[in-house]
Amino acid sequence: MRYVSTRGEAPVLNFEQAMLTGLARDGGLYLPETVPALSDIGALEGLPYEVAAFRVLKPFTGDSFSDEELQGAIARAYQGFRHVARAPLTQLAPGHHLLELFHGPTLAFKDFAMQLIGQLFQIALARSGQRITIVGATSGDTGSAAIEAFRGLSNVDVFILFPHGRVSEVQRRQMTTPDDANVHALAMDGHFDDCQARLKDLFNDHAFRDQVGLAGVNSINWGRVLAQIVYYVTSAVSLGAPYREVDFTVPTGNFGDIFAGSIARAMGVPIRRLVVATNQNDILHRALTTGEYRMGEVHPSISPSMDIQVSSNFERALFMAYGGDAGAIRQLMDELKAGGFSISQGALQALQDQYASGRVSEDETTAMIRTIREETGQIICPHTAVGVQVARDHLEPGVPMITLATAHPAKFPDAVEAAIGIRPDLPPHMADIFDLPERVTRVENDNDALKSLILERRIA
Ligand SMILES: Cc1ncc(COP(=O)(O)O)c(C=O)c1O
Ligand SMILES: N[C@@H](CCOP(=O)(O)O)C(=O)O
Secondary structure (H helix, E strand, C coil): CCEEECCCCCCCECHHHHHHHCECCCCCEEEECCCCCCCCHHHHCCCCHHHHHHHHHHHHHHHHCCHHHHHHHHHHHHCCCCCCCCCCEEEEECCEEEEECCCCCCCECHHHHHHHHHHHHHHHHHHHCCCEEEEEECCCHHHHHHHHHHCCCCCEEEEEEEECCCCCHHHHHHHHCCCCCCEEEEEECCCHHHHHHHHHHHHHCHHHHHHHCEECCCCCCHHHHHHHHHHHHHHHHHCCCCCCCEEEEEECCCCHHHHHHHHHHHCCCCEEEEEEEECCCCHHHHHHHHCEEECCCCCCCCCHHHCCCCCCCHHHHHHHHCCCCHHHHHHHHHHHHCCEEECCHHHHHHHHHHEEEEECCHHHHHHHHHHHHHHHCCCCCHHHHHHHHHHHHCCECCECEEEEECECHHHCHHHHHHHHCCCCCCCHHHCCCCCCCCCCEEECCCHHHHHHHHHHHCCC
8 A cells, every 4th residue: 555645745655654754745644545445344243343443454554564463553552441342332312323432541532543553653663673753733632642652662752742721631631740751741832723833844844853753643644544444434334334324423623533534435434424513613614615714713612622723634635625636735735824725616516525514602512511411411521512513413314423422521521510510530540630740841832942842852
């Protein structure tokens, strides 16, 4: 399997190289040259998650990892999950299901991919003897998942940039309380978009990139997207695929999770529609309905992990919608630097053929947390509530809807308590998080300062 950049000017790579590279050297994102068809989808029914994962992932990893290596990595990745099904499906209402993706160690869907690429990185680095510096940008969940997956490794440093004051206290403590010497939590002035912009600047500085062996574990890394395809497949199959169509609604920010759904669809899983659910930061909803991707201000919300304007993986969706025209993508991304771009009619039609969208206000989010508690007794996190509201607006008789429950409610106790008067408990393995000392460095939104800090702190 060969991987190409959305901007068409970076080397074509195999899976292992694409995973270790992260952002392509031309600033683009790697994608498989062709999406393989998934054979015998019906035969996945009832299989353990790990077995299904191997069948879904293998065609993409090619000969980068032997069958034994990949199976071992998958087994180790998911053994710590607190639910035997890994991604259990529960019913919210007739025809509407919730895919629970928060049973991993850091209580968010990120663990599915991060735990797996953590294992694959370790195999690849042990083979090459390479040392790397991971830099990640987070609005709260990617950071803790990355730290959990890479903490304590002697050949990896992990620097996580998060927007100061704009993540929940639990999210912050998940990043600042691990005491491993290779973990560096950096609180930056600004929004998540600023953190992500600095990260991309570091990648685009080729001298620095090569000097520190820079690697990225945000969803700009194809490996992250790849691992997330699996739960679309397993959940669709458990509701009747390949013989029955399903819809998915996905709380969306950086577009990585929902893009994994579109790859599952391209592999032959009968996904009729992928519904993008945004909070008040609704740039994706506006883009998909009007064809105009125009940046505005970020408004902090009670679903902070989705407070974003520059949605990185939308570039991958655009690349596919433009029929793989890398020149067109380069042009759009240049225009984005000046504030936004217009999507061509043909590409917008291609996007609208698979994606629908909706936007949820702060009050509606709170109301939905309350409604679900009253109707089902379940407590959902604010991101999931955004998804459930949009899903309800898109339910259609005869087509089951699966909404992704992307985080555990205990990561956002203030928002949940404000809605239902209950503070959700953290699982026992995190019970001491409020007692542990925090280690965090305040950093300016400045690339030179960031580079100096990384050079000074890294131990790998
Ligand atoms: C809890 C939660 N829900 C939804 C999202 C949005 O996912 P994506 O950025 O892949 O669109 C995020 C952040 O990525 C998140 O942390
Ligand atoms: N919501 C994310 C933002 C980064 O997304 P990623 O999927 O590109 O890593 C977060 O929680 O950090």
